[in-house]
Amino acid sequence: MSESIVKGKVYDIQGFSVQDGPGIRTTIFLKGCPLSCPWCHSPESQAFRSQLSWISMRCIGVEQCGKCIKACPKGAIKAGNAVKKSGTDEAISYVSIDRSLCDDCGDCTKVCYPGALYLCGEDYTVEELLKRVSKDIPFYDESGGGVTVSGGEALSQAEFTFELLKGLKERKIHTALDTTGFTDPKNIQQVLPYTDLFLYDLKNMDSSQHKIVTGVPNERILDNARRIAEAGGKLQIRVPIIPNFSDSEENIRLTGEFCRSLGDAVVLIQLLPYHDLGIVKYQRIYDDVKVLKAEPPSDEKIMELKKILEDFGLTVTVH
Template identity: 55%
Template sequence: METKALTGKFYDIQGFSVHDGPGIRLTLFMKGCPLRCPWCHSPESQAFPTELNWMEIKCVGIEKCGNCLKVCPHGAISPGGKKKSLTGDDEITLVTVDRSKCDNCGKCAEACTSKALYMCGTDYTLDEIMERVRRDVPFFKKSGGGVTVSGGECLWQPEFLLEILKKCKEEGIHTAVDTTGYAKWEVIEPLLPYTDLFLLDIKGIDPELHKRVVGVPNELILENARKIAKAGGKFQIRIPTIPMYNDSVKAFDDMGKFIVELGDAVEVVQLLPYHNLGTVKWERLQRSAPILEATPPSDELMQARKKQLEDLGLNVIIH
């Protein structure tokens, strides 16, 4: 009996990345995340299955196309609102997707002439991923870069993640795991010999606030950070700086003290100012989930929080 090859599900692969670890990197974005951050700039990463996205700006209207209406086997797509055409001379009729009827079969995406409807989430074998990785090896060698496996939350596809890391290390490629840290220690521990750097998000220390806003408690995240440090792992700590959530002096004081506790394991702390560029992606998914829309933190505030952490002896950069 033929054994099915192990696959991993990815929603994006980005070459020439310079913010996901040292040097020039290839970042592999795995699909699926148990957290529900309302400021998430990649909401298409949250659901684990491959899912339908709709990009309004690409839709040419049912007057010129309308193929999706004809091929949907569940009647999930119907005429929707109207908008001006690109020329502005006339109106076109858009479509709307009834998510309660849609099973993400992808037939509408195949029929969509303008690719306004498209599927997010592609399965790859290890050989396919490594074929893509090897194309960037010259950049890795010249810049001291490598491969970063991100998400979503890559720890929730642990078997495939481990195989990527093992294969990269076999071929002398620097590895980084970009993670929320929200997974069982039994998942993380086998990764340690094959992970050169953990890019770990710290979103806050207050456990009740973390659970209420992010959707999961943070005790497991913080404990995993301590265990990784104790085991000799290295960190780039990332703090998404979110208005009305963790941008206060007290919040940074709490986070800073925890990071100091991790000792020499922390190579750098990276502050990531909130931005609202991801809100359009929520529209593509047509979800009713709560979305944070706020004014990004000022340069003055970011510099103040940077200094606050530097005063604790930490190496801090703002992305």
Template identity: 50%
Template sequence: MDNEKIGKIIDIQRYTVHDGPGIRTGVFLKGCPLRCLWCHSPESQALEDEIAWFEIKCIGLANCGRCLQVCPTGALTKGPKIFSKFEKKEIQVIDFNRNKCNKCGLCTQVCPSKALYLTGKDISVDEIMEIIEKDRLFYRCSNGGVTVSGGEPMVQYKFVKELLKECKSRRLHVCLDTSGYAKWEHYKEVLEFVDLFLYDLKHMDTLQSKRLIGEPNELILENACNLAKAGAAMQIRIPIIPGYNDSEENIRATGQFCSSLGSAVKLVQILPYHRLGSGKYDRLGKKYYLEDLKPPGKEHMNLCKDIIESYGLKVIIG
């Protein structure tokens, strides 16, 4: 099978309504060059498979213990005792030494409760299309379609191109959800197969961008301008992170930049910060750095909306 038609995903979500118009199927790919402090999908960052440990789902070593038996490196050993809400009693769970783990995934294959699971899955374009085709009626009735997201999908741009090409050959509406941090040459390869770019803008100051997402913003802004010049339709998405990118100065600079892109920008969507993905960090043995940050209030979100609208842009919240 052609390797360009096989990609690595973290999930396929059906009946989504937040990532483009209408009812959609979202295909979420692994791999991202950015490390946004507020990322709600840490499992999407690494391109390679990672093993997640969801302690609360463990049924206990006395009931199972299969993972200890198959681990070839000694990364899994007997661990502490915890009270299980499912078992209604105290159980002994594993201790997971990630420094010894070779990510073979054998433990995830024998774990009956999926307390240990792989964050990635290899899948072909044909397999994805089988899922997508099941919901064609919903797309037609709602003017929906398919959204390819991540991670940053352009990390796997060759696979993305094949997937988008197949979707367009079947006359499906296609959105590409991107951070803008990829080579322009790669965007040119997929441009003709995308109906709407969902384009993220995190911060207009390049030094702050480097601090908050791990990379400067010049490439991101340059690609946005190139997409606009190429006639692409764009929905700009701006996460509102209190104390990090929600100052009036940055919101005005963002509105001004979006306005400069002209008719390419069909809509600006501002997204309030949330902590829904924070628990995933612990499962992956990673640290979440915004534990104490609270979501922005309704009044502040409306203020951001008013500022951006003052530049002649259509804006929605959420």
């Protein structure tokens, strides 16, 4: 067992995670991502630092509490206007946060007992995480599941992710790494022996479009995918179907061709149709909602795209 003291910044640990790889899994979400995809439905995953979050539903109002106002050293929290509490006729004054003054110090979260204010992003050691995820080993064993390390971009915290995956394999836990693929090839090389499955995003086969929309080109992503395939790694390719970006037949055909070229390495392709459920999460950490608003693709459209990929002899599922 490694004695590393490297810490990772984690924004969520989700038990009974059933969408991120085979069986019943625990998914560990690491904070920070080099891409800036406009459809991202995990806004809390983007920044590398811890961020103050606020869930209005949990707030009991300044009438009964309001301790956060006094606790804030920057004077960033004030009483808001009285509104009707949802589902009741009671008036309640929620707090209002001036994000321009807030530096995410987290002092307010320490006095917020209802947990309406909390710091998104907590530091964990590998040992702490291993202890936590090992609790569900009986469920992994029965279901053929394990642990998925996700993000953000987990390989942006490369050292930590490596130690974590290694620790998991030492405990004989099935590992999956959910990655954008946008990382230094040596990071990929390092985790390869300890990663049973890569959940790997292919967002757009056209590099210039990829750069315009996500902020980074795709060459490195495609190279890393080839590297994984050549080294005998297994890939579960994830294709977000985003209106007017990745939803063209052409893009899907190119994706299919690329996957086919990786041979047996690709075990599954998942189509992830755009949805607009992420909006509420933006409101927890930002004043304005920056997420892409679009019409979700129709079922017929998704079925057509699925067919294109299946014609390459690939196994495809839709989420």
